[in-house]
Amino acid sequence: MATLPVRLDRDAPGPLGVQLSGRIRDLVLAGTLTRGDRLPSTRALAVELGVSRAVTEQAYEQLLAEGWLTARRGSGTFVAAGGAARADAPSRRPLRPPTDLVRLDAGTPWIDPRxxxxxxxxxxxxxxxxxxxxxxxxxxxxxxxxxxxxxxxxxxxxxxxxxxxxxxxxxxxxxxxxxxxxxxxxxxxxxxxxxxxxxxxxxxxxxxxxxxxxxxxxxxxxxxxxxxxxxxxxxxxxxxxxxxxxxxxxxxxxxxxxxxxxxxxxxxxxxxxxxxxxxxxxxxxxxxxxxxxxxxxxxxxxxxxxxxxxxxxxxxxxxxxxxxxxxxxxxxxxxxxxxxxxxDQVVRTARRVYAERAPRVAAALAPYAELAGPLAGMYSTWLLPAADAERARDAARRAGFEVNLLADYCRSATLTGLVVGFGGVTDEELDRALAALVSAL
The missing domain is CATH 3.40.640.10 (Type I PLP-dependent aspartate aminotransferase-like (Major domain))
Structure with a gap:
């Protein structure tokens, strides 16, 4: 019989039964509970959690209706087909993607929320x-x-x-x-x-x-x-x-x-x-x-x-x-x-934002790299040795940002460096990303 590592917060808004069904659902999605696992009876779980049996019955009934659980007469309640595999199963894949990196790419624009x-x-x-x-x-x-x-x-x-x-x-x-x-x-x-x-x-x-x-x-x-x-x-x-x-x-x-x-x-x-x-x-x-x-x-x-x-x-x-x-x-x-x-409004606003951000990027990176073209648009490209570019890229990733390597755009060309976008970020994010790049360079 599977144990249920759940805790209920009596101060949280909403019924305890809804809270419990959500906790069990999360265990299935995370792979802690997998197909065929037998759950405690509603009576045993109520005693374990210190709640009335009506709370556990409400949670089980909800999950039975949603298809996460199945009841077998005389045997108990089990995790139904469709649940995630256990963490030690070779076929398991993460259901929740890792935290997304903030992308400093050449194609994400600044759209003023105003x-x-x-x-x-x-x-x-x-x-x-x-x-x-x-x-x-x-x-x-x-x-x-x-x-x-x-x-x-x-x-x-x-x-x-x-x-x-x-x-x-x-x-x-x-x-x-x-x-x-x-x-x-x-x-x-x-x-x-x-x-x-x-x-x-x-x-x-x-x-x-x-x-x-x-x-x-x-x-x-x-x-x-x-x-x-x-x-x-x-x-x-x-x-x-x-x-x-x-x-x-x-x-x-x-x-x-x-x-x-x-x-x-x-x-x-x-x-x-x-x-x-x-x-x-x-x-x-x-x-x-x-x-x-x-x-x-x-x-x-x-x-x-x-x-x-x-x-x-x-x-x-x-x-x-x-x-x-x-x-x-x-x-x-x-x-x-x-x-x-x-x-027209978005373009005018974005042009002003880019005109302010481009020199900031240049001031930060010019001591370490060569600007490949004029300051224009929503990104700038910087030429520097491949090892330096990769080290800076990796430092940006550790800080939570994705910066593209110039080499990734090349086929027969042998140029190396960084392509640093500054459109799809806030000013605070841009400052943190530049600090990470500069620290590596």
């Missing part, structure tokens, strides 16, 4: 709106595409008709749609570069060709597409210079390749005005990808794609058949957030 009312207002509007009767236009809600076209013209210098905009489930979803509509062939990606894009290309069965992120692109022979982040190279932070933009487009024209521009982090420059989009130089050769992940929330999973006309038609023809649209509630909420000025 704007929460606008977020709630948008979703209240969604709750009262009437959803469409069937599948939406795969390009997205017409009103949302119009709002996005207006925003891209205003902020990125891209003038277009709303019908040229396609709403997608984030950047990698847009990339997947583009590559599915292209002829076979390898895809060139920056190295170091965006790991999710690399895995998207590989997942489609295409070969990945490395483009050295710090070298001009002059030859794209043999590739179907080249994926680049010209506004703020991920993760080095470099802006693609004008002459290199021209040479990239010339190489794409000569090879008949598509350039896929991921306009990463373009809204968060605070050293200079936002750099114009690469697509503004050649709309026939460049497919443009944008996302709400940095300006609204990564978990919204909403982005937009502006493809050259013929390619865009092929993408939408396929999406019409596969119904691969973005969920209507998400589109409807994003429309309200754009229309009511929420997105």
């Amino acid at each position: 704007h929460a009312a606008g977020w709630r207002r948008a979703w209240r509007e969604v709750s009262t709106a009437r959803p469409p009767r069937g599948y939406d236009d795969p390009r997205g809600l017409p009103e949302l595409r119009a709002a996005l076209a207006d925003r891209l013209a205003r902020t990125r210098g891209l003038a277009m008709h709303p019908d040229e905009v396609a709403v997608v489930n984030g950047t990698t979803d847009g990339l997947r749609h583009l590559l599915t509509a292209l002829p076979p062939g390898p895809v060139a990606l920056e190295d170091p570069g965006y790991r999710a894009a690399v895995e998207t290309v590989r997942g489609l069965g295409r070969e990945v060709r490395d483009l050295p992120a710090l070298a001009p692109v002059t030859d794209l022979t043999g590739v179907a597409a080249a994926y680049v982040t010209p506004a703020h190279q991920h993760p080095l932070g470099r802006v693609l210079p004008g002459p290199e933009r021209v040479s990239l487009l010339a190489a794409a024209r000569a090879a008949g390749a598509l350039v896929v521009e991921d306009d990463y982090d373009s809204e968060f420059r605070y050293d200079v005005a936002p750099v114009p989009a690469l697509a503004s130089l050649d709309r026939t050769r460049v497919a443009y990808l944008g996302t709400a992940a940095k300006s609204v929330a990564p978990s919204l999973r909403l982005g937009w794609l502006v493809a050259p006309p013929e390619l865009g038609e092929r993408v939408q023809a396929r999406r019409t058949v596969t119904h691969e649209g973005v969920p209507w509630p998400v589109q409807r909420a994003c429309l309200a957030l754009l229309r009511d000025g929420y997105v």
Whole structure:
């Protein structure tokens, strides 16, 4: 018969029977009690705990009803199938994840809590709106595409008709749609570069060709597409210079390749005005990808794609058949957030926060490492020897923070260092993380 290491708090709110059922349930979930264990009788347990038998009967009845326990006539009460295994069982897996580390990554933005009312207002509007009767236009809600076209013209210098905009489930979803509509062939990606894009290309069965992120692109022979982040190279932070933009487009024209521009982090420059989009130089050769992940929330999973006309038609023809649209509630909420000025407010606030935090990070790390690119956006990348970077990463983990190694973004490149994000943390957390990094360096 299993013992029940439980104690009841008579000063706690709520009935003792509810408290006892919760304690027993936790023992099952933790694996202290496992399938087939026999529990004490309600009478014996009541005596052991110093409570009335009604308390233990109430707890057992609740757990029997929930399926955690089973009663066998004449034998007693047992832990039912579905309970966790004992700690000494080889198949046991932890049911409760370890304490999450606070991530100082390159993709988690700062969303000022003072704007929460606008977020709630948008979703209240969604709750009262009437959803469409069937599948939406795969390009997205017409009103949302119009709002996005207006925003891209205003902020990125891209003038277009709303019908040229396609709403997608984030950047990698847009990339997947583009590559599915292209002829076979390898895809060139920056190295170091965006790991999710690399895995998207590989997942489609295409070969990945490395483009050295710090070298001009002059030859794209043999590739179907080249994926680049010209506004703020991920993760080095470099802006693609004008002459290199021209040479990239010339190489794409000569090879008949598509350039896929991921306009990463373009809204968060605070050293200079936002750099114009690469697509503004050649709309026939460049497919443009944008996302709400940095300006609204990564978990919204909403982005937009502006493809050259013929390619865009092929993408939408396929999406019409596969119904691969973005969920209507998400589109409807994003429309309200754009229309009511929420997105502009969040971007302005975040830009000010990043402009204040970036120099703090630089002041802490500059004595020990070399800055890889300009101070812009929500992270900075620091070059230093691999052993130093790993030691600093480990010290940050011990302090409760996750900081990425630059080497994790590399394939053939041999750069080493740290990628330190400062968007998705509080000021106090950032100070503690920097103290841990500095102590190690």
